[in-house]
Amino acid sequence: MPVFSKEDLEFWEENGYVVVREAVPLENCRAAEQAVWDFLEMDGDNPDSWYPTDPPRRGIMVEIYQHQALWDNRQYPRVHQAFSEIWDNEKLWVSFDRASMNPPERDDWKFQGPYLHWDMNLNDMPVRLRVQGVLYLADTPGNQGAFTCIPGFHRKLEEWLKSLPEDANPGQVVREHQDEAVPVAGKAGDLVIWHSALPHGSSPNSAVRPRMAQYITMSPAPNDGKDTSEGRVTGWRERLTGLGKNQKEKEHNEGKTAELTPLGKKLLGLDPWVA
Numbered sequence: 001m002p003v004f005s006k007e008d009l010e011f012w013e014e015n016g017y018v019v020v021r022e023a024v025p026l027e028n029c030r031a032a033e034q035a036v037w038d039f040l041e042m043d044g045d046n047p048d049s050w051y052p053t054d055p056p057r058r059g060i061m062v063e064i065y066q067h068q069a070l071w072d073n074r075q076y077p078r079v080h081q082a083f084s085e086i087w088d089n090e091k092l093w094v095s096f097d098r099a100s101m102n103p104p105e106r107d108d109w110k111f112q113g114p115y116l117h118w119d120m121n122l123n124d125m126p127v128r129l130r131v132q133g134v135l136y137l138a139d140t141p142g143n144q145g146a147f148t149c150i151p152g153f154h155r156k157l158e159e160w161l162k163s164l165p166e167d168a169n170p171g172q173v174v175r176e177h178q179d180e181a182v183p184v185a186g187k188a189g190d191l192v193i194w195h196s197a198l199p200h201g202s203s204p205n206s207a208v209r210p211r212m213a214q215y216i217t218m219s220p221a222p223n224d225g226k227d228t229s230e231g232r233v234t235g236w237r238e239r240l241t242g243l244g245k246n247q248k249e250k251e252h253n254e255g256k257t258a259e260l261t262p263l264g265k266k267l268l269g270l271d272p273w274v275a
Helices: 006-015 026-040 070-076 077-087 157-163 170-180 230-237 250-254 263-266
Strands: 017-020 092-094 099-102 131-136 147-149 182-184 191-195 211-215 218-220
Touching: 006 017, 017 170, 026 070, 026 099, 026 131, 026 211, 070 263, 077 092, 077 218, 092 263, 131 218, 147 191, 157 191, 170 211, 182 211, 230 263
Parallel strands: none
Antiparallel strands: 017 191, 092 218, 099 211, 131 191, 131 211, 147 182
């Protein structure tokens, strides 16, 4: 069964983002959320533990990449199906991305970003299809540090860049559009997929619970899915940090290599999509 309706795909084309409802089961969310709490050595039921001062933790990103619970979400069939429909291609590789814990603001802890930004090279024009995604691990109202973006900006990015003064920094200028950013609320298990040409970011949390999330994206496998990747396999097997860092940190020393399904092996690059 298709994940997206005709209306969903029209919304995607117009706005540059779409929400996949119930992309993973609730039990997957609970397992991944607990993995993040354990990695941070925090108690999800004790707000005093969310704001450590030794060492200080000011950002919202969590450098956990290879946990079984994260892989269970990456290799969940409905997640793959959603990205397949966006790309019109089932032969995809999944990113080794991290998680996020965005706690409520208080006097001694203020949200420090990321505010509106791009994760793509703005000199690489014309705009091509690139996608990113964030999976909510807990219910996330709009005021709970939700993902935000400027809908439709992917369709005008090139012209907007051309309109800027030659010495302008687009990353700085886009902050002036912060009031155009829309928070995207969701339930535990909902996956937000967005076009990378959208200015996007997280947001300050004025609720009572942290925003718990896992970043997931997929892109077409090289050589039409005929290739495998020794480097990616090593990253999974040795539990290295993702996002191209490939470092031996906490998970390498304390973790256990995640078990993969047949789909997961293809999404990793352990098995080819095409024999």
